[in-house]
Amino acid sequence: MSGTVAAVPIGRAPARGLPANRLQLLAVAHGTRDERGMAVMRELVGRVAGLRPEVDVRLACVGLAAPSVTDALGRLRGDVVVVPLLLGTGYHLRHDIPRALEQAPWVRARLAPALGPDPLLAHALAGRLAEAEARRPGAGGGPVVLAAAGSAEPAAQAAVAGTADLLSARIGRPVVPAGLAGSGPTPARAVAELRAAGHERVSVARYLLGPGHFARAAAGAGGCVLTEPLGAHEAVARLVLRRYDEAAATA
Known part of the structure; x- marks a missing residue:
């Protein structure tokens, strides 16, 4: 097509x-x-x-x-x-x-x-996370890496961090912001650092609207659970x- x-x-x-x-x-x-x-x-x-x-x-x-x-x-x-x-x-x-x-x-x-950032996005992310963890019983429940497209702009990074805070408050678990491009930690690095700190179960929430290059890249972050993009x-x-x-x- x-x-x-x-x-x-x-x-x-x-x-x-x-x-x-x-x-x-x-x-x-x-x-x-x-x-x-x-x-x-x-x-x-x-x-x-x-x-x-x-x-x-x-x-x-x-x-x-x-x-x-x-x-x-x-x-x-x-x-x-x-x-x-x-x-x-x-x-x-x-x-x-x-x-x-x-x-x-x-x-x-x-x-x-x-x-x-917006609470409605945190609501959607929490929904996608619940769906993904339900598909893998016992694999979730730990900290979450929020995998965004990423940016070198401080304002854009702050916006992703704001969404991470909103999601954390909603699900009652630590959420670490990460970017697939730009500066700052990548999702793979964030997952590795959480595991090094003793967290065996790490979920990756794709803070992306749909499938594409960044969604595929986020799939390689190494989390125990991977959410679908936000989508519709x-x-x-x-x-x-x-x-x-x-x-x-x-x-």
């Missing part, structure tokens, strides 16, 4: 008599050549549309898959709320998406912040709509 996503609306009906062009939600994913990863993004956006059927919901990518943000914006008119399907603030959110919006003067866009978890879909509502309220 090509890994492309059709630039077509998932939901169209206006609500409460408001013009349809005031209800548009453009969800912008990172994009991946992994068709499974793009299928998960389509599933997530479809779930968002299902929770809010009156909203015109569309999907675009900043790279590696179609439609691009530029192409998606070319099919829109009027008021648009852009919600990044990104777990933290990085180059794409600070530069790539704003640049695409500047080049689309025919839309009146409001850009929402990144999804994380209902809490993630609800968070997308929360970001949409917050940005739309600034209109």
Whole structure:
């Protein structure tokens, strides 16, 4: 399969008599050549549309898959709320998406912040962790390594650490943030350090939205338990709509 996503609306009906062009939600994913990863993004956006059927919901990518943000914006008119399907603030959110919006003067866009950190993400991570540990009885219950994509930016690292704190408070266990790229400890190193400290059972929670390069890399961290990526978890879909509502309220 090509890994492309059709630039077509998932939901169209206006609500409460408001013009349809005031209800548009453009969800912008990172994009991946992994068709499974793009299928998960389509599933997530479809779930968002299902929770809010009156909203015109569309999907675009900043790279590696179609439609691009530029192409998606070319099919829109009027008021648009852009919600990044990104777990933290990085180059794409600070530069790539704003640049695409500047080049689309025919839309009146409001850009929402990144999804994380947020208690809803901690809720989704805890759910994925419970699912994974249930599949391997006796292997879990110890500390957790939160395997994020990683970044060299201090603000991005602090955001991952914030999510680790939220998850730790939710599950009542130590959670160590780690990054698959950038500076800081890698998930494999974090697992090794926990084992050296006497923890035999270490779980790895993938703080990633879907399958792809980073998800495969996290699988090699060496934990006793490995979670699925967040994917189309209902809490993630609800968070997308929360970001949409917050940005739309600034209109």
